[in-house]
Amino acid sequence: GGESNPASSSVKSSNSGTSADSSAGNSSSSSESALEPCDAEEEGETKRVLATGVRYICKNGFWVEVESSSSVSSSSYFDMTEQFNPDVKYGDFTDxxxxxxxxxxxxxxxxxMESYTVFAENLNYGKMISGGSVQEDSTKYCYDDDPWYCENGWGGLYTWSRAMNFPAVCDSFSVASEKCPNKFNLESDNEEFNGKYYFVQHQGICPEGWHIMNENEWVEISEKSRRDVAYYMGSKVAGFGSNNYGLSILPAGYWQLGKFDQIKLSAGFYLPQQHNSNEIAGRAVYVEKNFFERSGGASKIHALSIRCVKNY
Structure with a gap:
């Protein structure tokens, strides 16, 4: 749709005597009584109902409709100045x-492993399409269908097949099947890694020479952070943690069941594996405050974040 850019400078222009203004007298009371409540920790957050395209912001305990021309004023976005840890020595990579x-x-x-190099931010590759659209080659969702999130450190959200760089049909059928002939290459020169999904280095939509973070790498991160991944590895931006090691994980939320959800609360990352018992689910890792799940699953059409690791 033709949604206006929320970061546009015309934030204040929505008060210039629109028809909504004139009818506000009687309609506001009736719409107020129908407002959906929101939690205190959601205050200031926004969400967009995909069916209608209407965007809401959590204000004083209720989801209030945001004027479309003002969408979300830039002041309600996250302050990204503390995304990284200033005491950590970072490298740079250009895709x-x-x-x-x-x-x-x-x-x-x-x-x-003695050491490995990881993106300190979520992958942001591809052209933004609206949530729920089929993700073809080189496409992504951005939280709330808002490019600000993709471009400001939160990265793209990808369905399982898109993340793996497999055809979209692989979200509905098992890998190595007639409909989805794609499969993972589990061969490795390292005898300990050979033949195991746990260690697979699958490029997916990561750049050449990099691969989607695998289960072993997430376990290494969990062990290093004494299993409190959000605290030791989480960015300070949305209150996750201390970011001791500089990995700067953000609770970027995901797209699931027809809507964008869980920003500021949860981060989900696909693993290069299909779920053992459900061919239309992918394996995923979830990071929340005081919670780390390394063997979760998500319907493959849900869209999660991706971190890339340098091949070794």
Missing amino acids: PRDGKKYRTVELKNGVF
Whole structure:
């Protein structure tokens, strides 16, 4: 749709005597009684109902409709100044496909690995399409269908097949099947890694020379952070934690069941694996305050975040 850019400068222009203004006298009371309540911790957050395209903001305990021309004023976005840890030495990587720059961080002294290099931000590759549309090659969702989130550190949200760089049909059928012939290459020169999903280095939509963070790498992160991943690895931006190691995980939410949800509360990341018992689900890792789930699942059509790791 032709939604106006929320970051546009015309934020205040919505009060210039629109028809909504004139009829506000009688309609506001009736619409107020129908407002949906929201929780205190959601105050200031926004959500968009996909069926109608209407955007709401949580104000004083209720979801209030936001004027479309003002969408969300930039002041209600997150302040990203503390996204990274100033005491951590970061590297830089430029994705040759689109010129986007990412900070990287080296994590050392792991259980299986001496060190490995990870994106310190979520992947943001592809052209934004609206939530619920089929993700073809080089596409992504942005939270709330708002490019601000993609472009300001929160990154894109990808269905399982898109993240794996498989055809969209693989969201509905098992890998290595007639409909979805794609499969993972589990071969490795490292005898310990060979043949195991746990260690697979699958490029997916990561740049050449990088792969989607696998289960072993997430376990290394969990062990390093004494299993409190949100605290030790989480960015300070949305109150996740101390970001000791600089990984700067953000609770970027996801797209599921027809809507964008859980921003500021949860981060979900697809693993390069299909769910063992359900062929239309992908394996995923979830990070929340005081909670880390390394073997979760998500319907493959749900859209989660992606972190890339340098091949080793």
